Amino acid sequence: MRSRDPDALVSAAVAGDRGAVARLLSLVERGGAAAQEVGRLTYPLGGQAYSIGITGAPGSGKSTLTNRLVEVVRRTGSEVGVLAIDPSSPFTGGAILGDRVRMQDHALDAGVYIRSMATRGHLGGLALATPQAIRVLDAAGLPLVFVETVGVGQVEVEVAGAADTTVVVVNPGWGDAVQANKAGLLEVADIFVINKADRPGAQQARRDLQEALDYATRERHRPPIIETVAVAGQGVAELWEAIEGHHSFLASSGELEARRARRIDDELREIVARRLEQRAHELCRGEPFARLRRAVLDRELDPYGAAEDILRRAGAGRPGGEDDQEPSDD
């Protein structure tokens, strides 16, 4: 019994074994050769899942909202996966644990698969681990995957923004909470939610959003603004309709395919860049590096000459040397 063998785990996951799904996600989190193997095995089996990113400042009610959306989706009979992406910050660890407890509402529902994800050793961190995790759920036959991030930092917004439909959750008086990355949120949002809309300031928040959207030049569809009170379930059906509406818009306009193609481009560039960066770290250590450094310190070799030597040794040097000024065919 090779329970950690990716091949056996993928077969089990496809056959409906949720424990196998969990073990595959652990392999993805940990990174390395096994994660890559999981990607190789699951990728050809997928392509059916629709992903929905949900992001917003901590405390904005994202988890409650996701929980409510899962209820709505389950009433349609569809199975659903939820990935709660946690960048493992000591400041947010507590919050996400609390959120997860609330999500236990669905713990006994076999049609819902919920998993918190951090990144341990995955090359490129959450930005590269999350698409691989979605592929595991996709291969396991879950037609919908919610990807919820715990904050509005650059990586979190990027992760949520890499979904098919991205929902940005704000609250009345939202300005301060998202100030640091407001432009990033406006950029990725397909749908805005004003959660806790029963609190004072909801109409002001709507006007602020409208104004920000007027200002941001957008070629594609203008994000609708949905008001919800997630704890009471208010507005959640309307939000689900907006998500389905955006899905239909993407599918009928050809934008879904174009968007996924752009994501593959980004992912390939990121994998290549991270692998090369990793290579640079490997190259700048050990005895050969120490010898080159000595030569540079003794002024027998200049730093660029030493770098050329390192790159040549790695097979990554080019005959022309540094040619960042050469015309490109890009």
Place this chain on the structure above:
Amino acid sequence: MRSRDPDALVSAAVAGDRGAVARLLSLVERGGAAAQEVGRLTYPLGGQAYSIGITGAPGSGKSTLTNRLVEVVRRTGSEVGVLAIDPSSPFTGGAILGDRVRMQDHALDAGVYIRSMATRGHLGGLALATPQAIRVLDAAGLPLVFVETVGVGQVEVEVAGAADTTVVVVNPGWGDAVQANKAGLLEVADIFVINKADRPGAQQARRDLQEALDYATRERHRPPIIETVAVAGQGVAELWEAIEGHHSFLASSGELEARRARRIDDELREIVARRLEQRAHELCRGEPFARLRRAVLDRELDPYGAAEDILRRAGAGRPGGEDDQEPSDD
């Protein structure tokens, strides 16, 4: 007459031709093969110059202070170079121009070489261009080089912090102006200056700095805090004494050599990483890349398989594939 030929320019610069120095610095700014050639030619000629980084928030009086320090240094008979590093932000462009006008006090003094530097095409930007620019001044025989940056952003603090002695300039009520990168400033400072010390709050600024320094665990020498009123020349001689004192401390403790060796390590890693990054961008375009992307979109190949293919084609692949989990000998 090949006036842009790096070899001829370096010979002329060494012989005292300041026009040749200016043209060499333009080549460094522009980057590419010529900049690399300038580095190759100037590096073996240098090693005598002592560099002094000066950083602080815009408006803190760095340029006036540098100007005054140049006066003090010139009275000792020593020649001096000043590099004003400008990240070309539209928001700071005006400020540095104003600063440069003030520096014209020294315009007719042949013992002072002043130059504003931006980065145009240099690989790795100012962080990599600045050491190369210092080497040009070093090869040209200037024994002292002031490196002044226009703000307290991460790159600017990094650039100033890569000097032999780093001076951080604050003002009374300094907290807000440097809040975003306070930790970075504390990390790089060898000497603190409270400029405009005739204004209210100078003693509070000193107490704040003392407290911050108590808090920051430091093994090396504790940065002195010098009060200046640069416009009136007050405290400038004392600041120069502190700079000379720090220089003596570094030289006698062996820390100067150790610090320069660490900087060479950092620079080599940075050059290698930037070259590999550049390689990644080159690899992710053109017809072969388009074919791989198509295969990924058609799910004939997974993204990691495609990335392997790209890296192999570049000679940067490794037989073992992604092995970020392998034990390292680091």
